[in-house]
Amino acid sequence: MAGFARETMALAILLFAILACSAELQRFESPAKPDGSLSILVVGDWGRKGQFNQSQVATQMGRIGEELDIDFVVSTGDNFYEDGLTGVDDKAFEESFTDIYTSKSLQKQWYSVLGNHDYRGDVLAQLSPVLRNIDSRWLCLRNFILNAEIVDFFFVDTTPLVESYWTNPEDHHYDWREVAPRENYIPNLLKDLDAALKESTAPWKIVVGHHTMRSVSDHGDTPELLALLLPVLKDNGVDLYVNGHDHCLEHISSKDSPIQYLTSGGGSKAWRGVFTPNSDKLQFFHDGQGFMSLQLTAAAANIVFYDVFGQELYQWSVTKNLHAAE
Template identity: 75%
Template sequence: MTPSSALFSLLLLSFLFSSSFATLPRFQHPAKDGDSLRLLVVGDWGRKGLFNQSQVATAMGRIGEELEIDFVISTGDNFYENGLTGVDDKSFQESFTNIFTASSLQTQWYSVLGNHDYRGNVLAQLSPVLQQLDSRWICLRSFILDAEIADFFFVDTTPFVLKYWNEPENRHYDWREVAPRDQYIDNLLKDLDAALKESRAPWKFVVGHHTMRSVSEHGDTVELLDELLPILKENGVDLYINGHDHCLQHISSRGSQLQYLTSGGGSKAWRGTYVPNDDKLQFFYDGQGFMSMELTGRRAEMRFYDVFGRVLYELSLGKEFQAY
């Protein structure tokens, strides 16, 4: 990114933070190749290179170069164990800037917050100051990424989960600009529903941190199934992409076109955890890794990779032609 474009992004973020949250902030990121879009998805990674985070980053760099990716998506839990303490927290460089060093990864990163991020200073992680430290970094609570071929709707899922609001006093969650919970969620769902209805992109993907369907440690998130899932189904969302469970998985819905994809293998993994649920499990890997996406107006190709960059599973979806 050039200095002028970095400054423009910083000014844009400053505007977004000062504007009303009545509508979701929107970014535009057209594909380098106008007919196709390529990206990587990784989650639950921020451990200063430990638990194979550095090895995952190396593999991402190689695959990113092969695909000539347009950008990277982070599905949250960006900094363990307790988010950032402030904009001067060295964990930002030690877990992000100094780890994802490959040339192919020097592109924009679009990130959501996870529950571990909420245990720290959330406003620091959202601050435009971090983009002055590393111009790749964009993290908001909820926003839209317009990539022409696809619209990505990033959703702040942590406030949905009731147990976080009832944690003991010794476990802090930063609810500034979120409380009261019910009002925040109601406004977010209304804005998301309106944005999904307005979208004319061939593909509609929703990105959140928490699992909606999962066979791993955390399992299903009941609050998302009750409050978020009906809006996704009503608006024909193609994929729900998440982290939270430290694994890779694909679950297909039995009652709609919606596919659930988990990419939460950016560092520490949970070996041997498996609990079945009501939808159809297509793929499960209880180790570290990440995911790639290659999109055209008619096809979506997803691949899951292990820590060495070896392909574990491939998913291909088709779409009737639509003008966009």
């Protein structure tokens, strides 16, 4: 009996540890328009106090945002360069966000993920409600779900998945508070994401992360995401994976699934002259600054990429039933 009691106690402790480490993803609601449609803008890699054409991109986002009557904005991470925020009182928050995205159409909720540059500063500051008191548009969490009726957005914190940030940080410090140890964090994240995706009944499923899944630009593919995250997306019928990290605009189609990879990382400083093909189908690539719009109904999605001057560079549409590009 004593051995049985010890085994029972050990099992109870293990279950408690699992439950303590794994929590259901926090959910938010953003209703679609009365006609059942949704319009958003997506921008990434932007926070440079207006420099490197950040202000110019912001101006054009405001113009397009008004034309499309957007419902909210998605940020794909690397929100504050070079090394995140120093704390909740860091003026870079206002200098790179509040003072830059001033257009009326951009006074909507911003839903943001963290990027690797954000992890080099005080991560908890970016996640703090104190920033929401400074600017109510700001909402940044590690992993969460946004339900917009016709679509569920799953925001994923991809930085902890990249092993080199842990094992070879070079001259950088990464703020792993509330994440370490990595070997516990990742399985729990993937399990929670898988469960949330399986529960979703929305016509569209879109996953937003910072790091590239597929990219032909400077950073290229992220092996850890292909090995760990992509199988979960494929198993659960995810339609779009939206990211930043590479400072460019891209659309790549998966050759073995309906997933479309969309990079919107041109919010400020961009890279030129880097091109490395991969095995999936490259639909569009612009190695310059800009942003992306996404318009959705229950039956169709329309994606447009714009350059730093607000000129339309590329448009792609897909219907929910056919997954056929126009």
